[in-house]
Amino acid sequence: MTIATDFIQFALNQNVLRFGEFKTKAGRLSPYFFNAGLFNDGSSLLTLANAYADVLIERRAAGFEFDMLFGPAYKGITLAAATAMALAAKGHNVPYAYNRKEAKDHGEGGHLVGADMAGQRVVIIDDVISAGTSVRESVDIIKAVNATPAAVLIALDRMERSGTDTDIGVHSAVQAVQAEYNLPVYAIASLADLIIYLSQTDSTELTEYREKVTAYRARYGI
Incomplete structure (x- = not known):
């Protein structure tokens, strides 16, 4: 079992990853949906x-x-903190930091x-990249x-071209x-990992979505 395979199975068990018909922000009808917000208890986090x-x-x-x-x-605040704890438990103790949306005018302000980031090589932790806005803001803060x-x-790379259904990006x-x-x-994990998972599963409930996910990638994937 790979890290990706274990993660996909876990996401399915948690109902974080679901199959059906879902409308994306770009207006596309996707055969799957990933909602990392449903990792919402101690065990799943x-x-x-x-x-x-x-x-x-x-x-x-x-x-x-x-x-x-x-x-x-x-x-990303919870994700970075939890990942730092997990790394420490595995023998890799590293510091972490996060930003506030609003600056404090008291205390440390x-x-x-x-942790102080000056001079450090920093990994940005997030759930997915949609428009890339969060990453751009984080890069600016770090620099x-x-x-x-x-x-x-990130948790899942959808490997999906940007744009709308009628104006698909490269x-x-x-x-x-x-x-x-x-x-x-x-x-x-990535969309490619998901397709491999669907091609290898014995679940008849999941195999019916294999062609739909593969077709979606053929149309919108990179």
């Missing part, structure tokens, strides 16, 4: 954090270097909370404190981020 941590440990073993984590407000964005780590949001910032984007 721990499993998610362990998956993030396993990807980072695997990448580090392959030569990728990083010093700390950053969680963009608001969803400012927009940033957590503003003389730190280096090292990578973005690149995905992930590819756009990679090109704009020369920044690697890692994912626990």
Whole structure:
């Protein structure tokens, strides 16, 4: 079992990943839907954090270097904190930081909370990349404190071209981020992993969606 396979199975069990007919923000009818907000209890968050941590440990073993984590407000705050805890439990203790949407004018003040990022190689932790807005804001924040964005780590890469149903782009949001910032984007699982999972499952309930997901990728995928 791979990290991606385990994660897809877990997401299905948690109803985070569902099949059917869902309208996306771009107006497309997708045969699957992923809602990371449903990792909403201690046990599921721990499993998610362990998956993030396993990807980072695997990448580090392959030569990728990083010093700390950053969680963009608001969803990324919990993800970065939980991933830092999971990494520590696996013997990789790293600091983390996050931003506030509104600056405090008392106490330590400012927009940033957590470890000092100056001079550090920072991994941005988020659930997905849709328009890339959160990543762009995070990169600006990290560079503003003389730190280096090292990578973005997300839960699922939809591998889907941007645009609308009638105006389909050439690149995905992930590819756009990679090109704009020369920044690697890692994912626990991708649409390609999902299709492999559907091709190997024994569940008749799931196999009926294999062709639909494959057709969706053929039309909109990168």
